[in-house]
Structures are given as C-alpha cells and as structure tokens.
Amino acid sequence: MNLVLWLPAMFFLGIVLMGLCYLFMEACEKI
C-alpha cells in the first residue's frame, strides 16, 4: 500500500465527509 498516496487521500476523504455532514446539517436547518 502506497502511504504517500493513501495518507493524503484519507485526510482529504475525511475533510470531504465532515464537510458533507456540515452541509447536510445546514440544509436540514433551512429546508
């Protein structure tokens, strides 16, 4: 497993997931 690829990918995926959760929360507030 190539860590140089995987570690940034995991970090990026984590940020995207958190962002999605936040956006979903905002959408629930505004719907």
Add this chain to the structure above:
Amino acid sequence: MTLNALLQIALFFAFLLLLTKPLGVYMARVYEGRPPGLSALLGPFERGIYRLCGLRSEEEMEWKRYATSLILFSAFGMVLLYVLQRCQQSLPLNPQHFGPLRSDLAFNTAASYVTNTNWQAYGGESTMSHFTQMAGLTAQNFMAAATSMAVLMALIRGLARRGIRTVGNFWVDLVRTILYILLPLAVVSSLVLVSQGAVQSLEGSVATPWLQSTIDAHPVTGPGGQSNVNDRVEGTEQVVAVGPAASQVIARDLGTSGGGFFNANSAHPFESPTPLSDFLLLLVQTVLAAGLTYTYGKMVGDTRQGWAILSVMLVVLALGVGIVHQSEAAGNPHISELGVDVAMTDQQTGGNMEGKEVRFGIARTALVATATTATSTGAPNGMQDSLTPIGGLVTLVMMQLGEVILGGIGSGLSGMVILVLIAVFISGLMIGRTPEYLGKKLEPYDIKMASIAILVMPIVTLAATALASMTDVGRGAILNPGPHGFSEILYGYTSMANNNGSTFAGLNANNLFYNVGGALVMLMGRFWIAIPTLALAGSLARKPTIYVSAGALPTHTPMFAIWLMVVTLSIGGMTFLPALALGPVAEHLLNFGSPQ
C-alpha cells in the same frame, strides 16, 4: 414447533418483559440526573471527567451544537481507531506480533466501529492485537452505542419539552450512558459469561494436545483439475487463539454493536460456550432496547406510549422468529436429495442443521439470527449464509425495516418514534385533521425531517447494491452464483447501511471497492439519519403545548399499535420488495418450485 423450542422462545420473551420496567425506570433516572444506587460510587468519576474536559454539565445545547459535538466526537474516535490499527505493531499487548492493517481495511474498520456497525472485513483473532481489540474496538463498542443513546435522549427531550430551544448536553448524555448504564452492566455480565467458560486472557494463543491424533489432509488440485489428497500431515496438537474475548463480547452485545472477538462471533465456543451463555448474550443485546421504551414513556409523561411501541416491536420480532424457525425446521430439499436423513427424531433435531451449532439447535439459532438482525447487533450464533431462503429473507427484512424492531440501543427507538410520527401524520391526512402527537402539532418541517431520516437508509442500500451488482469488481466478490449471490450483496449493504454489521458470508468483501465504499455507506447510514433526527428534536422542543381535544388520535391504544405495525411493515415492504424478489424469493422458488 416442538415444546422445547416453544419454551426456549417463550422464556426469552418473558425475561425481556420482566426486565423492561426496572431497567427503564433506572435509565430514566440516569438521564434526569439522579441515578439511583451508583451515584455515590460513580458520581466523583462523573464530576472528575467534566472537570478534566472543561465541561459545564448544566449547560444546554441547541440541536445544531448537539449534532456538531456528535460529529466531532465520532470523527476524533475514527481517526484514533485508524491510527491504532495502522500502528499496532509498535504498540503493547501484541503477543502474536500482528503487523499493521492495510489502509483501506483500517479505514473500513474505523468507520464500522464509530458508526456502531462493526462490520468485520477482517478476522479478529488473526488480524488485531489485544491492544487494538481492547483500547480501540471494545472502547468504541461503548462510545458509539452511547452516541446513539444521546441522540435518542435529545429526541425524547424534544417531545417532552415545551417552548425550549435546547435538547440537552451531548457530553453529559455520553458520559452518563457509559458510566451508569453500560459499564456496570458490562462488568456483571462479563463475569457471568466467564463463569460459563468464555475466554478472558491476555495470552495470544495456547497449544493444546488433541484427544486423538489425526491426519490433516490438504487437498491439492492436480494438473488436470482433479482434486487429490496427497499431502498428509500427522497432527497431535493444535494452536488455539485466545484473548480478552468475554469483555469485548459483552460490550459488543450490550451496545448492540456486533464486532466479535473471533470471526465466527457467538458461534465460536470461546465466545458463547453453553446454551446458558447464549441465552445471556441474547438477553444482553435486547434488554436495553426494550427498557428504553419504558424510559421513553416515563420521560414523555405517559408510560402507555412506551408499552404500545414495545408491543409492536415484540409482535414483529415474534413473527420473525416463528417464520425462521419453521423454515429451518422444514429443512433444505437439496440436502434431502443427497440422502441425508433430515427428519426430527429422538436422536437428532432434524431440519436444516447446516451452519448451526449442535449445542444451540434450530430454536436458539432462529431466535438469535432474528434478534441479532432486529437489534442491529449482528452477532449471530450460526452461519447466516446457511439459512434457508425464507430464513435469510426474514433476517434481511428485520434490518430493512430500519432496525426499529428493538433496534440498536437508542437508534432503534429513535427510528420507531419517527415511524410513530409518520403513522400519526398519515392517519391525520386520512381523517382530515392536523396531526398531533403528545400535545405537539406536527408541521411540514417535522415531516420533512422524519421523511429524510427514513429515506436515507433505503436509498444508500439500494444504490450501493445496484452499483456492486453492475460492476465486475462488485460481482467478483460473490462466492455463490445466482439469486443467492445477489442476496449476499444485498445483505452486505443492508447490514452496513443499517449499522448492523452481520454478514451473510460468501461475500469476499475485503478489497478496496467494498472496504472504501462500505465505509461511506456506513457513515451515511449513521450520520445522515442522526442529523435530521436531531433537527426534528430541536423543532419539537421549540413547539408549545396545544390543547388535546377529544378528537385527537390516541397513540397508546392497541388500535394505534396495529396501525403503527402496518405503517412500519408497509414502508419496509414497499421499499425492498423488488430487491427481495431478485434474491431470497427467487432462490426459494428455485429450491421448492416444481421441476419442469
């Protein structure tokens, strides 16, 4: 059904009902801040945790802050668990010198435990160090379960409060759940489990002589494809994996999590050695979910509401157990065709015993297979893949109803309360009245949130199943052809999206596609339901009380319970029937249909 089977099943339901009220009262007092009995012992710990973390226990949160705390806590737990798995070779308590897990597998496992799914794409005894099992997996068994309970408490407060913007304090709910409910019950239950022979040790493995020397035959495929047995090894002893299993197994079942210490879960004799330990584990994974219905009734000021919900849960569960039992007792025609005697006699239980432990038999396997899928625990005591098509269908349906039949602790009742709101809304539409529940008017925003919470799971499950069925990499993981193979994919994603974690087996899911995709399914199935549930709690808490007129729909009556059951089964049935027809229904027709 034999008298023996009937007694075993009836005994389980009797114990469950007996324990519902005392546990329900206890939990209500814990969440109201006056835990009976244990406050003198654990109170200083609770206050110490608040001081250490700089928390103000009297501070209340609005729903968005509550949800943000939940997400941040879970994200932190996920990162920590990921790092633990990747670095376990450098950490203590690794007697078997296991190396780090692959990135995709560690990512999947971290998502799995943080979402209380405990889907296991790994073999615990051959992959995880004791430190990872104890500090990572067992700890998450408690913490993820406690976050579910916290979401439920916010929803209950939303219904119980009038004209208030806050729904409680996430951190206080989390700490109280772990300290006063999960830990004391885990300590007592673990000791009982150990008394039955479950393993609890820091050793990695033990070598034990066989009672009778035997030959370990390794079949080797010859050049022409024929199978030869030409590599024989004389064996006189075997190496048996052991470890701190009992404590993890209890944490797993208490938190309705499902990640066993051993890959075979409760079918493994070191996790559940006797019929009594099997009964204990079954009770442990259902009793808190049942008790919470009483807690719910008590906190909203009408215990009849809780009993009505529990009655629906238990009737559906009993129906499921009955169908699985009858289907398994009837046997598998393909096994009969081989000349195997599957009739029930004094010497054998008969029926479909493939994949079942002899010490448990058909009744206990049917009971646990149904309950463990209904409660989102996912720790079966037999091989789910070996169930007959109808038996497998019932376990699928138990999950596809949204894990509301008892369900995961906290999340199950949250889902059922949302279905109650939908049932009230539909009945309001039918009679032309504004829907009301517990003195609160249900408005468009509430129904939108309830609808989102209900729709996320089927959308995620069916989309992921379709994607896996259409792609080579998805289909390549199937070990069985035809409808059964489709059932394996459907079961896998149903289990992940519902945070159940059990598997049909036969699906080789430890690859990049299933590990990363499955992790995303689990995260969406968890947080994209928790967020609208908390939004609903916030909306309900802000509402004032309205005058409950004589025309309001009573929600504690048997009539409403039947209506709730119809709504629950209709939503699950309509959503998943086409997929079920392609899997277990088609397989059943192929098995039992007349040959043409």
